Amino acid sequence: MSIDEPTSQPRKLLLVAACALVDADGRVLIAQRPEGKQLAGMWEFPGGKVEAGETPEETVVRELAEELGIETKTACLAPLTFASHSYEGFNLLMPLFVCRRFWGTPQPLEHQALKWVRPNKLRDYDMPPADAPLIPFLIDLL
Numbered sequence: 001m002s003i004d005e006p007t008s009q010p011r012k013l014l015l016v017a018a019c020a021l022v023d024a025d026g027r028v029l030i031a032q033r034p035e036g037k038q039l040a041g042m043w044e045f046p047g048g049k050v051e052a053g054e055t056p057e058e059t060v061v062r063e064l065a066e067e068l069g070i071e072t073k074t075a076c077l078a079p080l081t082f083a084s085h086s087y088e089g090f091n092l093l094m095p096l097f098v099c100r101r102f103w104g105t106p107q108p109l110e111h112q113a114l115k116w117v118r119p120n121k122l123r124d125y126d127m128p129p130a131d132a133p134l135i136p137f138l139i140d141l142l
């Protein structure tokens with residue numbers, strides 16, 4: 001067997017679209033993952049898996065409605081950067097969009113709690129390992 005040959009099952013690629021909602025003060029919304037789920041208690045950017053037939057932008061619009069009860073449009077989403085991280089069992093590819101224009105007040109419909117945080121304070125929160133490289137991009141932007 002050559003040294004490059006995989007010795008275990010190839011991990012699948014999981015495409016998740018996430019969004020940094022930004023308020024008028026330049027703070028970003030993070031949401032605490034519910035008990036009982038993978039990475040429970042960690043703070044994440046709202047978003048979720050891209051379903052068959054969806055664009056990542058459509059996923060974000062749908063997830064923001066489902067998770068936070070707010071409305072936005074795909075035209076209100078600007079791509080910022082992406083996360084690429086190997087978790088046990090799958091590789092995560094996660095585009096991160098920024099959204100400053102939305103309608104309604106975010107509510108924790110599927111999370112334990114929500115928090116508006118200044119980007120330079122995001123490192124104070126326990127976030128999934130995939131998210132750490134995203135923080136400098138938000139600090140630079142905001």
Ligand SMILES: Nc1nc2c([nH]c(=O)n2[C@@H]2O[C@H](COP(=O)(O)OP(=O)(O)OP(=O)(O)O)[C@@H](O)[C@H]2O)c(=O)[nH]1
Nearest residue numbers: 016018037038039044045046047048049092128130131
């Ligand atoms: N939404 C979101 N997911 C993230 C972030 N960082 C990160 O590693 N992930 C991972 O991306 C995947 C997103 O899955 P999800 O939120 O749609 O699904 P889930 O694990 O809640 O499960 P389910 O919706 O199937 O019940 C999870 O494995 C989650 O750990 C993030 O900042 N936001």
